[in-house]
Amino acid sequence: MDNSQHTHIVKYKTFAWVLLILLIFTFSSVAITQLELGVYSVTAALVFASIKSVIVLMYFMHLKFDKKFYAIMMAGIVLLLASVIFVTFLDYLYR
């Protein structure tokens, strides 16, 4: 077998920075939800969670460095889930 795949070595420092950013987002989302902003705190918490998961997918899970094929499949799954959530809520909101 041909094992001459392109190997992208991610630096330790990159991962440390990624962790730092993830921790900042975690503490921000804890802080913002303590403020009792009602609907906005739900939105903020979910937006922060989404940003965190994109960072995890891109750096920790190597999607940024791997073949685009994986990222496209991942986007497809997100789209599928989003549309199922959308359709479910259409049903509950306009029943």
Add this chain to the structure above:
Amino acid sequence: MTNHIHIDEHRDDEGAKTGMWIFIFTELLLFGGLFIVYSVYRYLNPMAFHLAAEELDVFLGTVNTVILLVSSMTIAMAITSIQLKKKGLTLILMGVTILLAIIFMVNKYFEWTGKISHGIFPGSEILHQSSQGEILFFGLYYAMTGLHALHIIVGVGFIGYVMWLVKTDDVKHDDYVILENSALYWHLVDLIWIFLFPLFYLIT
């Protein structure tokens, strides 16, 4: 090595990784479905979910989030160190990941036993006297964090197995796709927690 006959082993790293990703997609759909159940019931019982979520300890949830994020970093770093041919460091980083996973489970144990000792568990007397929404919240809480915890246990086993492969040089700098796959699995566990944490602990 003694007189081994050299046989070209079949190896397809790309295929192995694609398989792992497809498995991850099925996991995302599994938890995605549970998240939809959660959000519909939350929409139908906003007050009960609000009251019930206040029962959960934000501090403990935050500590566990930090633990999982750090463990995700250490397993990601383990791939870098195996690529740089640093076997010792790889084993240390994987060991730290497993250690953090165990600490996560210890926290989870104290969290669950705390709730159970307060009489909050599926089928308990206290929950039977609560509203439908609160019963649903705690049912989902136990089911979803329990399923997640089960994934943590599987992850510890998987990473432990790969550690052994690293130790015996079956996984090395030019052949480490199973380490990558175990790391992908571990990041999935982290990814799910990233959503479980705000939904159960933060949004009250």
